[in-house]
Amino acid sequence: MSASSPSLRRVAVAGASGRMGRMLVEAIAASSDCRLAGALDIPGSPALGQDALAHLGRSSGVAITSDLQAGLADADVLIDFTRPEGTLAHAAACAAAGVQMVIGTTGFSEAQKAELQAAADKVAIVLAPNMSVGVNVTLKLLQMAARALDQGYDIEVIEAHHKHKVDAPSGTALKMGEVIAEAQGTRLADRAVYERYGHTGERPANAIGFATVRGGDIVGDHTVLFAGTGERVEISHRSSSREGYAQGSLRAVRFLAGKEAGLFDMFDVLGLNG
Ligand SMILES: NC(=O)C1=CN([C@@H]2O[C@H](COP(=O)(O)OP(=O)(O)OC[C@H]3O[C@@H](n4cnc5c(N)ncnc54)[C@H](OP(=O)(O)O)[C@@H]3O)[C@@H](O)[C@H]2O)C=CC1
Ligand SMILES: O=C(O)C1=N[C@H](C(=O)O)C[C@H](O)C1
Numbered sequence: 001m002s003a004s005s006p007s008l009r010r011v012a013v014a015g016a017s018g019r020m021g022r023m024l025v026e027a028i029a030a031s032s033d034c035r036l037a038g039a040l041d042i043p044g045s046p047a048l049g050q051d052a053l054a055h056l057g058r059s060s061g062v063a064i065t066s067d068l069q070a071g072l073a074d075a076d077v078l079i080d081f082t083r084p085e086g087t088l089a090h091a092a093a094c095a096a097a098g099v100q101m102v103i104g105t106t107g108f109s110e111a112q113k114a115e116l117q118a119a120a121d122k123v124a125i126v127l128a129p130n131m132s133v134g135v136n137v138t139l140k141l142l143q144m145a146a147r148a149l150d151q152g153y154d155i156e157v158i159e160a161h162h163k164h165k166v167d168a169p170s171g172t173a174l175k176m177g178e179v180i181a182e183a184q185g186t187r188l189a190d191r192a193v194y195e196r197y198g199h200t201g202e203r204p205a206n207a208i209g210f211a212t213v214r215g216g217d218i219v220g221d222h223t224v225l226f227a228g229t230g231e232r233v234e235i236s237h238r239s240s241s242r243e244g245y246a247q248g249s250l251r252a253v254r255f256l257a258g259k260e261a262g263l264f265d266m267f268d269v270l271g272l273n274g
Helices: 019-030 068-072 084-096 110-122 135-149 171-181 243-256 266-270
Strands: 010-016 032-042 077-080 099-104 124-127 154-161 209-212 220-227 232-239 263-265
Touching: 010 019, 010 068, 010 084, 010 243, 019 032, 019 243, 032 068, 032 266, 077 084, 077 154, 077 220, 077 243, 084 099, 099 243, 110 124, 110 263, 124 266, 135 171, 135 220, 135 232, 135 243, 135 266, 154 171, 171 220, 171 243, 243 263, 243 266
Parallel strands: 010 032, 010 077, 077 099, 099 124, 124 263, 154 209
Antiparallel strands: 154 220, 220 232
16 A cells, blocks of 8 residues: 555554554644554454544544555555564565564574565564664664674673563563674574573673563663673663664664565664664
């Protein structure tokens, strides 16, 4: 489906009654260049039939539906923050209907990522575990630090999130590990240590360790520790609201305008490659 005018993007939201979905619907309603064109949620959701802005006591004129075809019918792009299995079903429908996607969902397996790549061969998709500008700049800082601190520094990624989060480590923490491993000419799969318990033995020099905290309403904290001899470097990002994820998603929506196909990330959107 093509845009109704070059400057107005018609945006549907999947997981519309979720924490991110609500934030996205609100951000779209407040924007001057995006219009809410559909609101989807999972069959059985208590939000079905309600207006997408009902949680704010307002009306968007768009009711939340689980009918994928109806939810996408008027959309140029779908923003999806749901669960991997939901995102994959949405990606298949979007590829068939020619609807672009911005995907914030985390927790994909390698096989699921390959399915998203196949969808992106048909329609343009931005996929990123964190849409905030600050986190993506942090990833660039980590690239630089990882190159400079290549020898003699033990690397640990520590993340904290709210008690409702279902995947661990966070998608952002894994991305940080991947960026660091790649900057050092290695693969995260060969270095990641996700669990420690009991007699673990000494720390392998090349390990990238992960530690996960879950509790309360923590929006999202990430720290990477480079622990050397006599000093340590800590690079941290803390989100205090989901607004940054929503605004980053809208930047991705604008970036996609006019793109036919391909899998992009927030480095592409923000011009951070190179
Ligand atoms: N990339 C980024 O910047 C960010 C990514 N995220 C990621 O986004 C995802 C959602 O986070 P959050 O909003 O906090 O989660 P929520 O659980 O609050 O929202 C998820 C929404 O998706 C719906 N849903 C659940 N399963 C399915 C399915 N199989 N198909 C369709 N819809 C489904 C839920 O419905 P119901 O409640 O009825 O189950 C709910 O409306 C997570 O993977 C999270 O890690 C989060 C923040 C930022
Ligand atoms: O579930 C969340 O809340 C978040 N998930 C993303 C992740 O897994 O990295 C991004 C952010 O940290 C919030």
